Amino acid sequence: MQDIKVQNKTTLLRLIAGRLQISGSQAKKLLDARLVFVNKRRVWIAGYKLLPGDIVEINAEKILQVKKPDRVEKLYEDEQYLIFNKPAGLPTNGPHSFEHLVRMKFHKPALTAVHRLDKDTSGCLIVAKSKEIFEKTKEIFKAREIKKVYMAIATGKIPQTHMIIKNPLGGREAETKLMVLKSTKLASLLRVEIVTGRKHQIRRHLKGIGHPVIGDKHYNRNILRNAAYRQFNTQLLFAKEVCFINPYTNKEIFAKAGPNETFLKAQRELF
Numbered sequence: 001m002q003d004i005k006v007q008n009k010t011t012l013l014r015l016i017a018g019r020l021q022i023s024g025s026q027a028k029k030l031l032d033a034r035l036v037f038v039n040k041r042r043v044w045i046a047g048y049k050l051l052p053g054d055i056v057e058i059n060a061e062k063i064l065q066v067k068k069p070d071r072v073e074k075l076y077e078d079e080q081y082l083i084f085n086k087p088a089g090l091p092t093n094g095p096h097s098f099e100h101l102v103r104m105k106f107h108k109p110a111l112t113a114v115h116r117l118d119k120d121t122s123g124c125l126i127v128a129k130s131k132e133i134f135e136k137t138k139e140i141f142k143a144r145e146i147k148k149v150y151m152a153i154a155t156g157k158i159p160q161t162h163m164i165i166k167n168p169l170g171g172r173e174a175e176t177k178l179m180v181l182k183s184t185k186l187a188s189l190l191r192v193e194i195v196t197g198r199k200h201q202i203r204r205h206l207k208g209i210g211h212p213v214i215g216d217k218h219y220n221r222n223i224l225r226n227a228a229y230r231q232f233n234t235q236l237l238f239a240k241e242v243c244f245i246n247p248y249t250n251k252e253i254f255a256k257a258g259p260n261e262t263f264l265k266a267q268r269e270l271f
Contacts, residue, residue, distance in 0.1 A: 006054040013046035034217035075255040083255040123239025146244040153236035154211040
């Protein structure tokens with residue numbers, strides 16, 4: 001993390017490009033990745049006007065674009081499904097996504113992710129081998145017959161050991177179950193099970209109770225006074241387990257993913 005004390009009025013983009021001796025487009029990538037803080041608050045607006053005395057922090061260690069992973073970690077496979085440990089930094093769907101990556105790697109254009117993980121969330125991702133299987137699995141998700149367990153590290157101490165959050169999201173019911181595994185004044189390590197599957201459900205529910213996920217660039221926009229929170233470039237959340245009954249074989253499918261290096265580092269440093 002590089003700290004800069006602003007001496008003269010300027011814009012955030014100009015300051016970053018000048019101090020790091022990088023191009024404007026590279027500086028914009030830093031901002032787009034939300035790796036810059038002004039006075040301990042995350043800021044990503046290129047034209048943000050800086051004043052003398054402002055303190056700018058730049059996490060330049062991971063400046064440039066996410067590289068494609070050297071390998072794809074396969075957790076499970078049968079005739080209908082593949083389950084992978086999706087890395088953080090790749091969206092689930094789209095032209096430059098994890099779904100596209102596995103289609104190319106396995107030479108199977110029909111492979112389709114049956115649910116989504118946020119770009120910065122790693123872990124268990126279920127992939128159907130055909131359109132028919134994809135459609136059938138959507139029905140299983142709709143019936144809430146797939147168990148999904150996540151691990152998260154949230155800001156601050158959560159005093160309860162167990163909690164069920166039922167705050168509606170977007171006018172729809174949403175239910176999240178929390179088990180607090182470790183908790184200090186600085187952070188809480190959580191086992192999270194989602195009953196419903198609303199967009200950004202875990203992140204929104206944790207923000208709603210005042211304990212947002214550390215590293216969350218969208219739902220944790222408060223001033224991050226503790227430098228320990230500002231050092232993490234990606235949200236500390238991963239999909240640990242999935243479990244469901246294969247509708248074609250009636251056999252249980254279970255897969256488990258390990259945490260990435262960022263999550264492991266956070267556990268070492270925060271607890």
